[in-house]
Amino acid sequence: MKAIGFKTSLAIEEQDSFIAFEIEKPIPSEHELLVKIDAVSVNPVDFKIRQSAAKNTVLDTPKIIGWDAVGTVEAVGDKVSLFKIGDKVYYAGDLTKQGSNAEYQVIDEHIVGKKPTSLSNEEAVVMPLTGLTAWEILFDRIRINEKDKGKTILIIGGAGGVGSIAIQLAKKVAGLKVITTASRPATIEWCKKQGADVVVNHKDLINEVRKAGFQQVDFIVDFVDTNVYWDAMAELIKPQGHIASITGSAEPVALNKLKTKSVSFSWELMYTRSMFQTDDMIEQHNILNKLADLLDNGTIKTTLNTTIKGLTAESFKEAHRLSESGKAIGKIAITF
Numbered sequence: 300m301k302a303i304g305f306k307t308s309l310a311i312e313e314q315d316s317f318i319a320f321e322i323e324k325p326i327p328s329e330h331e332l333l334v335k336i337d338a339v340s341v342n343p344v345d346f347k348i349r350q351s352a353a354k355n356t357v358l359d360t361p362k363i364i365g366w367d368a369v370g371t372v373e374a375v376g377d378k379v380s381l382f383k384i385g386d387k388v389y390y391a392g393d394l395t396k397q398g399s400n401a402e403y404q405v406i407d408e409h410i411v412g413k414k415p416t417s418l419s420n421e422e423a424v425v426m427p428l429t430g431l432t433a434w435e436i437l438f439d440r441i442r443i444n445e446k447d448k449g450k451t452i453l454i455i456g457g458a459g460g461v462g463s464i465a466i467q468l469a470k471k472v473a474g475l476k477v478i479t480t481a482s483r484p485a486t487i488e489w490c491k492k493q494g495a496d497v498v499v500n501h502k503d504l505i506n507e508v509r510k511a512g513f514q515q516v517d518f519i520v521d522f523v524d525t526n527v528y529w530d531a532m533a534e535l536i537k538p539q540g541h542i543a544s545i546t547g548s549a550e551p552v553a554l555n556k557l558k559t560k561s562v563s564f565s566w567e568l569m570y571t572r573s574m575f576q577t578d579d580m581i582e583q584h585n586i587l588n589k590l591a592d593l594l595d596n597g598t599i600k601t602t603l604n605t606t607i608k609g610l611t612a613e614s615f616k617e618a619h620r621l622s623e624s625g626k627a628i629g630k631i632a633i634t635f
Contacts, residue, residue, distance in 0.1 A: 300324045302401035303615050304361030308354040311619045316349070317612040320361050325397070325405040326374075332382055332408050333374040338420040338634040339399045340367035341618040342428050342460060349619065365400035366392030369414055369424040379408050381584060387414040390587065391427035393573040400615065402635070409580045410573050412587020415594040422601040423594075425630030426464070429602065430590045431583055432545060432569045433465035436520055437473060439582075440565035441541045443518065448474035451513060453535060455479075455501060456522035458486035460630045461545065463493050463602040465520060470494040471598050478513060480504065480523075489628050493602075504531040516540070526550050536562050543567055604629030 302322050309316040327333040348364050372386045382388065390411040392399055415423050437443050452469050456462045457479030469475045471494060480501035481487045490498045499507035501523070508516070515537040521528055521544035532542050533556040542557070543565040557564060572580045593599045605621065607614045610633075618631050 300402040301610060302361070302363050303365075303610065303612055304363040304398075304400065305349060305353060306358045306361050307356065308350050308352060311346070311349075311616055311623060316619075317615045318361060319610075319612050322360075322363075322401070324403050327376040327379075327405045329376045329378045330408050331376040331405045332372050332379060332388070332411060334368065334370040334388060334404050334406060335373045336368050336370040336399055336402060336404060336635060338369045338424040338632055339365045340425045340428070341365070341615070341622050341631045341633065342367065343622060344428075346619045346623050363398040363400050365398040366394070367424050367426075367428050368392065368399035368404060368406075369420045370404075373403070375408075381408045382411065387416075388412065389414045389423050389427050389591075391431050391569060391583075394570045395574055400610075402610065407573065407580075408584070410583040410587075412584055413591050415591040417595045418601055421606045421632035421634050422603050424632050425460070425601060425603045426590060426594065427587060428569060429460040429464045429630065431586055432461050432567060433468050434586050434590065435569060436543050436545065436565075436567040437465065437468055440543045440567050441518055441520075441563075443469075443473045443475070447517070449476065450517035451476045451478060452518040452520065453478045453480075453508065453513075453516045453532075454495075454520050454522070455504075455528055455532075457481050457490040457493070457495055457498065458628050459522055460602060460627075461522045463489070463629050464599065465522070466490060466493040466495050467599040470496070472593070475518070478508060478511065478516065480507075486628055489604075501528075504528065505534055508535055518542075520544070521546055525552060529553065530556070533557060533562075536560065538562070541565070602629045603632055605631045607631065607633045609633070610635040 369389045478497045479495045519542045525544045538560040541563040
């Protein structure tokens with residue numbers, strides 16, 4: 300089968316930053332599905348791993364990355380119970396396994412969902428990774444529920460892939476008042492289109508939020524940089540509020556700044572369940588199906604903004620260039 304990968308970590312402008320090659324088609328076992336892939340999506344995690352996974356070395360076999368995928372189940376392992384051959388599926392993959400930038404992929408059925416029937420391949424494929432991340436941060440980490448309707452949430456980084464769907468879930472599903480950050484006319488308009496009630500400039504976050512009429516907020520989610528916004532988040536969060544982030548931390552996080560307010564803090568990594576084979580791994584199957592229903596009934600909408608065609612090295616170079624630029628709005632899909 301054809302695949303796109305790399306043998307060494309290079310700048311995206313380099314000729315061999317991605318290469319096309321042939322590899323044997325995988326065979327599913329136990330709870331695995333063999334999926335014939337129709338489209339993939341590119342996320343920041345893709346270029347971050349491309350830049351670091353083979354730094355200062357040359358791999359014997361090219362590494363295949365990519366996690367979001369849409370496709371058709373072509374074969375199943377002997378313990379599969381959730382899907383059958385011919386089913387259309389979508390998923391966000393597993394960091395510990397071969398990626399989706401190929402004609403075929405094997406994937407554990409517990410982290411796969413039914414593809415939204417009303418969406419095209421490119422509209423659907425941009426939703427799994429960001430949808431799972433946004434859902435988990437809101438409903439599994441912060442544990443927002445019915446009693447929180449009408450409360451305020453500040454979403455730092457509203458125009459990106461995760462921010463775009465987090466705005467929709469916070470507004471349409473959780474019933475929150477949504478404040479988000481953006482600074483360019485195009486990103487401000489995009490955030491409003493996703494359903495944000497208020498858009499503020501991240502460059503002077505505390506004053507911007509307060510000028511908009513909010514002294515403090517109930518919840519904050521960070522999709523940009525935990526360290527850069529830590530002091531602002533600690534200042535803006537209400538007593539007994541909750542802050543959550545997906546961005547990691549280059550420096551230690553000063554949790555003591557949250558002590559007097561009894562504020563909770565959580566990390567979110569969408570791959571935790573698959574990496575550690577947690578007992579509740581099937582929750583990602585359930586969440587993906589809930590997201591598919593919300594997409595099909597029109598409660599939320601796809602965050603697709605750019606589509607590139609072709610299972611080629613050049614297609615992936617183009618997508619990674621855009622993703623690395625920091626200027627991407629919404630999500631990028633590559634259709635095969």
